[in-house]
Amino acid sequence: MAExxxxxxxxxxxxxxxxxxxxxxxxxxxxxxxxxKAEDLAPAPSIAALRLTSFGDPVALAKALxxxxxxxxxxxxxxxxxxxxxxxRLEAWLxxxxxxxxxxxxxxxxxxxxxxxxxxxxxxxxxxxFVYRQFFVDPNRRWxxxxxxAAIAKHRLKDLPLARRYAAAIQRHATADDVPLxxxxxxxxxxxxxxxxxxxxxxxxxxxxxxxxxxxAELRFLDERLKQLEARIREPRKSE
Amino acid sequence: MPIVASLAKAVxxxxxxxxxxxxxxxxxxxxxGLAQFLNQVAITESREIQAALLAALLRVAxxxxxxxxxxxxxxxxxxxxxxxxxLSLPAPRxxxxxxxxxxxxxxxxxxALLCALPLALFTDPGGLAIWxxxxxxxxxxxxxMSLFCVLTLTQVVPAFAAVAGFYLxxxxxxxxxxxxxxxLQEPTLTxxxxxxxxxxIALLLPALDRMTQTTWLLDSAPGASTLGAIVxxxxxxxxxxxxxxxxDLYRKNF
Numbered sequence: 001m002a003e004x005x006x007x008x009x010x011x012x013x014x015x016x017x018x019x020x021x022x023x024x025x026x027x028x029x030x031x032x033x034x035x036x037k038a039e040d041l042a043p044a045p046s047i048a049a050l051r052l053t054s055f056g057d058p059v060a061l062a063k064a065l066x067x068x069x070x071x072x073x074x075x076x077x078x079x080x081x082x083x084x085x086x087x088x089r090l091e092a093w094l095x096x097x098x099x100x101x102x103x104x105x106x107x108x109x110x111x112x113x114x115x116x117x118x119x120x121x122x123x124x125x126x127x128x129x130f131v132y133r134q135f136f137v138d139p140n141r142r143w144x145x146x147x148x149x150a151a152i153a154k155h156r157l158k159d160l161p162l163a164r165r166y167a168a169a170i171q172r173h174a175t176a177d178d179v180p181l182x183x184x185x186x187x188x189x190x191x192x193x194x195x196x197x198x199x200x201x202x203x204x205x206x207x208x209x210x211x212x213x214x215x216x217a218e219l220r221f222l223d224e225r226l227k228q229l230e231a232r233i234r235e236p237r238k239s240e
Numbered sequence: 241m242p243i244v245a246s247l248a249k250a251v252x253x254x255x256x257x258x259x260x261x262x263x264x265x266x267x268x269x270x271x272x273g274l275a276q277f278l279n280q281v282a283i284t285e286s287r288e289i290q291a292a293l294l295a296a297l298l299r300v301a302x303x304x305x306x307x308x309x310x311x312x313x314x315x316x317x318x319x320x321x322x323x324x325x326x327l328s329l330p331a332p333r334x335x336x337x338x339x340x341x342x343x344x345x346x347x348x349x350x351x352a353l354l355c356a357l358p359l360a361l362f363t364d365p366g367g368l369a370i371w372x373x374x375x376x377x378x379x380x381x382x383x384x385m386s387l388f389c390v391l392t393l394t395q396v397v398p399a400f401a402a403v404a405g406f407y408l409x410x411x412x413x414x415x416x417x418x419x420x421x422x423x424l425q426e427p428t429l430t431x432x433x434x435x436x437x438x439x440x441i442a443l444l445l446p447a448l449d450r451m452t453q454t455t456w457l458l459d460s461a462p463g464a465s466t467l468g469a470i471v472x473x474x475x476x477x478x479x480x481x482x483x484x485x486x487x488d489l490y491r492k493n494f
Contacts, residue, residue: 003492003493009487009491013487027473028447
């Protein structure tokens with residue numbers, strides 16, 4: 001059924017429509033833009049409550065929660081993003097999201113690459129420790145974030161024993177075939193930096209003898225490294 | 241004016257005969273019982289947990305009841321050809337709209353006041369009073385939107401889906417704006433377009449996410465400025481949606 005023409009609509013109605021629309025736009029345009037503040041981050045709900053809220057689809061809820069969490073205290077151009085966040089609450093949220101979606105990598109990426117980048121050492125260490133603990137839940141999938149944590153520990157925190165602990169965990173627990181050798185061998189290079197040359201030499205030797213390294217180029221590289229290490233070990237003795 | 245009052249009275253009568261108040265009483269009793277149950281489970285802050293859960297449940301329940309009632313009542317009236325009969329009265333179409341709106345608004349007001357009864361046991365009267373005023377404002381917007389959707393879409397399912405989408409979007413728009421504005425990299429053209437669309441939608445939606453906050457029942461009640469902003473937003477949105485509904489009603493051929 002065709003509608004009647006606009007001319008049948010009283011002018012007062014048209015005027016009210018235009019006025020209402022203009023007033024609504026003006027009101028909303030003049031309201032302050034919603035902005036997430038660090039102190040607004042509420043404590044993370046229990047996993048049981050979140051599962052109930054997910055209506056049987058925890059993965060979708062986990063993805064949405066991650067976006068919600070990411071919006072806190074990040075403002076484009078800010079040099080200290082996440083600086084004011086309560087890291088206790090943040091960690092609890094990240095842990096809940098990982099529990100909802102254990103295969104999801106986003107919370108660990110955020111922990112190691114976003115939240116661990118703040119210039120506050122205590123907060124950095126807290127996030128690295130979180131990544132370390134979560135790594136053991138699924139080492140073969142989560143090793144890249146622990147490798148990044150090891151790099152932060154080494155280069156930012158200058159804490160070589162901590163970096164070695166992370167690298168050692170990767171070497172021992174990330175045993176899948178698709179874990180690259182550089183990740184498995186990280187500990188050796190950190191040991192070199194720590195000047196623990198004998199231990200590094202033993203580890204490389206053990207690697208070569210274990211038969212795990214099949215690639216000839218990789219074997220050549222390790223062999224070269226072993227020779228360099230042995231030379232470095234001999235050098236101080238010569239100088240004595 | 242007598243026609244408006246008669247139409248409003250007819251709506252109230254329909255609500256009573258549909259046993260809407262009984263339904264509301266049952267829903268409120270279930271919500272109260274659930275809150276009591278959770279109170280038994282809670283280790284601490286049991287009063288706060290009861291108040292917060294009861295308030296959230298009542299808010300959603302009362303909005304659902306109002307939307308369902310408005311839409312089904314209007315569709316039934318249209319199917320029974322009562323709408324044509326009422327429009328044949330010697331009064332402008334606006335009278336029909338205002339009569340209906342007045343009736344549904346009265347139902348919404350009664351339901352909002354009933355919501356306050358169980359909450360009064362757990363909350364401070366000052367915060368509760370503002371919470372109820374805000375709930376009335378929210379229900380008025382939802383009532384007007386339901387009327388507009390059912391007059392335009394004429395069927396139960398599309399009208400209900402449209403109102404539900406409107407309500408959920410309005411309640412989550414603030415969070416969506418925050419997420420849209422929190423891109424980690426330098427925003428691309430697509431990001432800018434998406435942000436602009438989100439901002440445009442936000443301009444047209446009422447700020448339901450700032451209304452009827454549970455925190456008012458638990459912490460301090462908001463100031464007069466918050467209440468003023470809510471009432472102002474409600475007045476403006478009622479003018480907008482009312483005018484849009486009238487625009488459609490005047491153009492409709494029966």
